[in-house]
Amino acid sequence: MAKQLDYHTIREIFTRFHDADPEPKGELEHVNVYTLVVAVALSAQATDAGVNKATRALFKIADTPQKMLELGEEGLTEHIKTIGLFRQKAKNVIKLSRILVDDYGGEVPNSRAALQSLPGVGRKTANVVLNMWWGMPTQAVDTHIFRVGNRTGICPGKDVVAVERAIEDQIPADFQHHAHHWLILHGRYHCKARKPMCGTCIIRDLCEFEDKNL
Template identity: 80%
Template sequence: MVRQLDYHDMRAVFTRFQQAEPEPKGELEHVNAFTLVVAVALSAQATDIGVNKATRALFAIADTPAKMLAIGEERLMEYIKTIGLYRTKARNVIKLSQILVDQYGGEVPSSRAALQSLPGVGRKTANVVLNMWFHQPAQAVDTHIFRVGNRSGICPGRDVDVVERAIEDNVPAEFQHHAHHWLILHGRYICVARKPKCGICPIRDWCLYEDKTE
């Protein structure tokens, strides 16, 4: 049986998140929509810290699709070689840059379908861009959100798509925009995988996790 917080507890949880961090921010560094797309695409199977270290110098010289094409795939690989799967990611970044130049006038589109048509951009990446840059209430479910959602009863589901729908269906509307950021940060720093820090958890009173730590 799926355990799901009821509406009143859900509202209490997100009110607490909002009180603790009214304007949560993503931790990937970017300067515009294009660099956000690239940063999120590079972050697959990598840490935000590692991506930020690699992209600071890169984005200083290549912050548009045209500039990225100008440096080319070989030079791009030199900038991102510390990131996992960097060869494949470099190829995808060059391909998506070419598509943005050829089909979108160098601008990043604001539709999920268009974003997901870009090489190396899946639904999660598209949702991050829609949320962070275009301010749409899109929910990007990563491993942190999947764990927190199922462990706490906030947004349980057997896969990321079900968890995404659970957030959309059950989180009160006024919290939708920041929901995925609150959940990611909670999973990254408090509701960690091996030994959750339940003793300092701001939503402990409502969490359905039975094996709480002290």
């Protein structure tokens, strides 16, 4: 774990992230907040690309909780069987759709507690939905953010909750909204787990990573 970077260094890092990509976007395809919830729930232990491939046809016929219930667990399973843990995920999507219909009038709630009460929706999924759909400055820490946060010193922490807190505490307020997207994309395409691309990294001179390569 790298040491925590100071405020001015972190501000410079996120200024560079912003200048390179002012409006970073999540890569999961969705058509409304309900399909966003489903897509994020399906993405656990799966790639965004794999989820997108499976949901393009699915969301054309089941883009609301009621339509998903009408499709049924077997029908849903056929659409998502290329995704890891698809059987359990299908059960969860049907269960959460039933709860949304019965308890929320078919609408997706905009509170973390309510979202986390849904089957298959954890803190990370809730934070993604709150951030991407409602614009809240929530931080969804995945493996990319955990790695980048600890490797660079931007937001080090022993677990995902500690890294989430470090993001909230250390990253300037004006960068909070897009912070997790910048960190995810940086980890996915530059600060990779096995072969980080330090030679072309825009924050190489500011990063605390001891094993930088050229």
